[in-house]
Amino acid sequence: MRKVNLRSVDLNLLVVLEALLEEKQVTKAAEKLHMSQPAVSRALQRLRDTFADPLLVRSVDGYDLSVRATQIVGELKTVLQSVSQIISEPEFSPKTSKQIVKIAGPDLETALYVPDLLAVMSKQAPEMQVELDSRPADYFEMLSRGDIHFAISGVPPQIAEDQFHRALLDVTDIALIMGQHHPLANKAITLDEYLSARHAYISITGKGPAMMDRRLREMGKKRNTxxxxxxxxxxxxFCEKTDLIFMLPTNLIKKISLGRAVVSRTLPEELIAEPFPFYLYWHARDHYDPMHRWIKEAVLQQAGQHSV
Structure with missing residues (x-):
């Protein structure tokens, strides 16, 4: 078999070839393709050179297919259909999809947003599954490796931000949570009282220090963590059984405070910052995937937000 270098072949010619083999005439093929007759004639000559075969040969009734053209006519249609499918946007049907959606994030963030997603999926995508990973980890590294489809986080990526897309889920203030028995539970807390108290914090990556410790260091202050x-x-x-104070987003405090002997207090005035955003993150490689778009819109709709 003659070896062909595909780099030297104009694949656009295959579309012209399909019309020529169907119509068996340059004029009709040109009309079908909305091309000029001379352009189709030039394309036919290039095709003859490429295939080393006349493809169309004169007959009593005009033109007929050569033996080579007869052999490739069926294969050509299959090849062009395959190319069209490759280029076309993939289809996604929630009702029939059996795909597994992998989401990672801290336990409370996922508890806030994923149940509503599952409620939507139970009605619109009953055969799809969700794998939820709430283990402490670098969720952006997991996104980069392709281990997960989405990450829910209030902490932005520290590197390679251009790899990720995000959509706002929620904006919340930051507050303190402590046990009802805590000496500071029933008063406005000053900065000195805050610094003297015993503190704990959550690290979703298993590493420190906390954002507040970094901020205090910039102020020349230090708390007792x-x-x-x-x-x-x-x-x-820990709040109910110790004198520890935690600083958390208020939407998370509401979630974990139900039925518990804990109270929430405002931060000292010097430490009050801008509201804290929560985002849904995904990798750039998945940005145009229809399944990802459907999940993303379902999550954002339930969160009362819109894609950005």
Whole structure:
């Protein structure tokens, strides 16, 4: 078989070839393709050179297919259909899809947003599954490796931000949470009282220090931090049984405070900052994938937000 270098072949000619083999006439093929007759004649000559075969040969009734053209006519249609499918946007049907959606994020963030997604999926995508990973980890590294489809985080990526897209899920203030028995539980807390108290914080990556410790260092201050956790779910237990204070987004405090002997207090005035955003993140490689778009819009719709 003659070896062909595809780099030397104009694949656009295959579309012209399909019309020529169907119409068996340059004029009709030109009309079908909305091309001029001379342009189709030139394309036919290039095709003859490429295939080393006349393709169309004169007959009693005008033109007929050569043996080579007869052999390739069926294959050509299949090839062009395959190319069209490759180029066309992939289809996604939630009702029939059996895909697995992999989402990662801290336990409370996922508890805030993923249940609503599952409620939507149970009606619109009943055969799809969700794998939820709330282990402490660098979720952006997981996105980069392709281990997950989405990450929910209030902490922005530290490197390679251009790899990721994001959409706002929620904006919330930051507050303090402590046990009802805590000496500061029933008063406005001053900066000195805050610094003298015993503190704990959550590290979703398993690393420190906390954002507040970095901010205090910039102010030339330091607080007494004695505990680092990797999960939000045990915070009420530590608040009820110790004198530790945690600083958390208020939407998370509301989630973990129900039925617990804890209280929430405002930060000292000097430490009050801009509201804290939560984002849904995904990698650039998945940005145009229809399944990703459907999941993203479902999450944002339930969160009362819109894609950005």
């Amino acid at each position: 004695v505990l680092r956790l990797s999960s939000f779910m045990s915070v009420p237990d």
